[in-house]
Amino acid sequence: MSPLSDPSAVVNPIAFHDYHPAPADLRAEVLEGLAKPRKRLSPKLFYDAEGSKLFDAICELPEYYPTRTEIAILRESGAEMAKRLGREALLVELGSGSSLKIRVLLEALRPAVYMPVDISSAHLRESAQALAATFPGLQVHAVCADYSAPFALPVEDHEHPRAAFFPGSSIGNFEPVDAEQLLRRVAAILGPDGRLLIGVDLIKERERLERAYNDAAGVTAAFNMNLLHRINRELDGGFDTTRFRHEAFFNAEQSRIEMHLLSTCEQQVEVAGARFAFEEGETIHTECSHKYSIDGFHALARRAGFEPEQVWTDPEQLFSVHCLVSRS
Template structure:
């Protein structure tokens, strides 16, 4: 059946620029600690760079998660059952998706991603690989409310949220997102989520600051994207990439560091940065077993199975939608 249609749920201005991207950039650069949400890494160039990152030997999350999906495919299939519509959040190139689709015999596949070109390319590749599978790509920011295609409205659903992307969000934002998807996927739905474990600092920092500089290019592309899409003149060469472990918050932080005092404009607005000042561009929170279960329970999901025997440590957790209860 192949790719049926692309459902676009992104608001753009007359120039085709995502309205939320423009708003987040200006709001983030106006803060004392400048910050831009990590979801804006993923234009076409950024998405391609991230796929390069996943192939690096230092970037263990993809390797560990792929290992879990491969070795535990039969267990995952038994726990989820057949004929569910798989809804993947932040699908990217969907490199892990075939492992899941092969295992569980789904009734449909709905990849959700903010990068439209990348989304369509990966959906077409999967359509060729699974010619009998209905595929309904949705171009949308999965951190916001997303409307599911009508074609899967009456199907039981399995949310698939791989890559420990939930770690990019602080706890309150992660809970809001998972609650939204609890509502979007509906009663009797399941969620298979990848969550990275806390481990030694050297392994963590190397995964986000590789010797080849691919992660640095990925981080710096955020500034290039601002220049391309928002008419900026940011001197990108005057910034460097930094990745550090924050033990208090149990997370890797990525920053763009100003090498000198500078001024630049975006949309005609003037901004100034001092030498050593940073733009906080990403968090990657890591979770212990109890922390991860608490996060899910607070979000309306009840953990029912965990596979976490990967090396380096990583977890795949299957959770079921918690039934809504009426007030007494």
């Protein structure tokens, strides 16, 4: 039995490092986004309590392949990944996301230090404490920070090799230029020869992609529509949600899934004292999820200061997990 999962081992208390990331200003972001010629809202606004529950439900849907496919790849090739990343590493997780994914990796890798980074203080504490209890021999340094902005690791550790884990194809939610900048910052944090294990959703047939974001049960539609419900609740909004519908489609030119909320009629909506006009068929763009070919993602990684070392995929080539080596 690994000392990390030995129930008789001493449970180390987690160290919590709060960089006090600025909370999202919902009012300012919504008013600015709705005032644009092409209305747009940030996908980070999806994740109130109800939105987070709905996203968890999406991950269980039969049409939504990314989560289960990535977990299967991690289970199948975890030993190889651990060999690439290096045992006894300092492992940084960008976004304290699926506990199942990180548990699979922690079992295989057995790092000396685990450092989850997340902007949500409450979620970060809860997940870090749960993992510390499950892996009692593990040093846990939880970092409350916005990983999409520059930040420094809170501890100097030159004893252990550095590695990072960025699952879920979250890199796809960034425009390519922003994804490159984010990867550059990760490369700088890892330093020369640091390794990044990153999940990336692959380009595939349009039907498969669009089905994943238009599930038969309507959970993704409810997730998208919850953004309007949140605005109504928190900003005294006047959205009549029966006059909007969920729309998701693959934009082949941009190689991305786009999610929109489409106005089904000409209407006026008041939010926080401001009034916004909608034409029939006009949309609020709520999310992008960029898809990559393996060669295309490797080109992006190289521009950002990484060298691709190995890639793992599922038999259907739906999803990929890459090990990249920092040249920074």
